[in-house]
Amino acid sequence: MTPRLGRGLAALIPGVDMDEPGLPPDAPKGTQQALRMLRLDRIRPNPEQPRMTFSGPALEELAESIRMHGVITPLLVRREERGDGYVLIAGERRLRASGLAGLEEVPCWVREQLGDREQLELALVENIQREDLDPIETAESYYRLVDEFGLTQAEVARRVGKDRATVANAIRLLRLPEFALEQLRAAAITAGHGKALLSISDDEQLKKVLKDVIARDLSVRATEKLVASLVQPDARRAKGPTPAMVKLGERLTQKLGSKVRIEARSRGHRGRIVIDYASREELDGLIERFADAAAR
Numbered sequence: 001m002t003p004r005l006g007r008g009l010a011a012l013i014p015g016v017d018m019d020e021p022g023l024p025p026d027a028p029k030g031t032q033q034a035l036r037m038l039r040l041d042r043i044r045p046n047p048e049q050p051r052m053t054f055s056g057p058a059l060e061e062l063a064e065s066i067r068m069h070g071v072i073t074p075l076l077v078r079r080e081e082r083g084d085g086y087v088l089i090a091g092e093r094r095l096r097a098s099g100l101a102g103l104e105e106v107p108c109w110v111r112e113q114l115g116d117r118e119q120l121e122l123a124l125v126e127n128i129q130r131e132d133l134d135p136i137e138t139a140e141s142y143y144r145l146v147d148e149f150g151l152t153q154a155e156v157a158r159r160v161g162k163d164r165a166t167v168a169n170a171i172r173l174l175r176l177p178e179f180a181l182e183q184l185r186a187a188a189i190t191a192g193h194g195k196a197l198l199s200i201s202d203d204e205q206l207k208k209v210l211k212d213v214i215a216r217d218l219s220v221r222a223t224e225k226l227v228a229s230l231v232q233p234d235a236r237r238a239k240g241p242t243p244a245m246v247k248l249g250e251r252l253t254q255k256l257g258s259k260v261r262i263e264a265r266s267r268g269h270r271g272r273i274v275i276d277y278a279s280r281e282e283l284d285g286l287i288e289r290f291a292d293a294a295a296r
Helices: 056-069 092-100 116-129 135-147 153-160 164-175 178-185 191-197 203-216 220-237 243-256 280-295
Strands: 033-039 075-079 086-090 105-111 260-265 270-275
Touching: 056 092, 086 092, 086 105, 092 105, 116 135, 135 153, 135 164, 135 178, 153 164, 164 178, 164 191, 178 191, 178 203, 191 203, 191 220, 203 220, 243 260
Parallel strands: 075 105
Antiparallel strands: 033 105, 075 086, 260 270
16 A cells, blocks of 8 residues: 655655654754654554543544645654564554554654653653643643653743743642542633632532532633632631730740740631640640649
């Protein structure tokens, strides 16, 4: 079967020799790589694929495009350590769609001497740059680059062509409880909604707000206003102590010999007294003082 390359890769790289070594413009210095046509049955899917879901309709659309135009962007693979097969680094959607389109071969950049760690990093970066992961897959990919590769958020941002705030906000989404993450994965809410919902610390309240946001199809701005109306009263209650309360706390600190804070709530009519201690001995001393005072 003649590969459907003429209207795809060959149109972009006239006269390309598929057996000659070559490198894409962004290949690292010293990288050994060749552009070749490989049979689909020789390519093994990437076991560290960052993408979790592959949309049926979208995959069919890509397959139809490949039937018409061929595979325009080559897949990225590396040789298996044993045998004559290849491991996919990036391009699983293209690989699957090529199979649906009936292709037997696809163009591939063959990356030589690539370890598992470099393979995973390339797969994560390539997937993020294609911008078709869902918000949670993107956030998890950013987090893995930070957690497993020791990159800073700024370094991740540079590698994927984003600003640092975008990376930081995406990673913050992972703090949401699982029921909220599920709605993000299902596209019932956007990353903007998720960012607004992060301000709600109580899971039960968050469930109610999330249900309301989805039922009323609230915009991100409307969700931010709704959340603000719920958390602002708590913020008012959490205001710092008055000068009088600070002075009273200092007096109690001198009396007890341990740090004392008075935290007022609800306009000062309610609150709590917090006594810090630094050791078990200090705690025992405080208990004895209170016990003596109560016995008098």
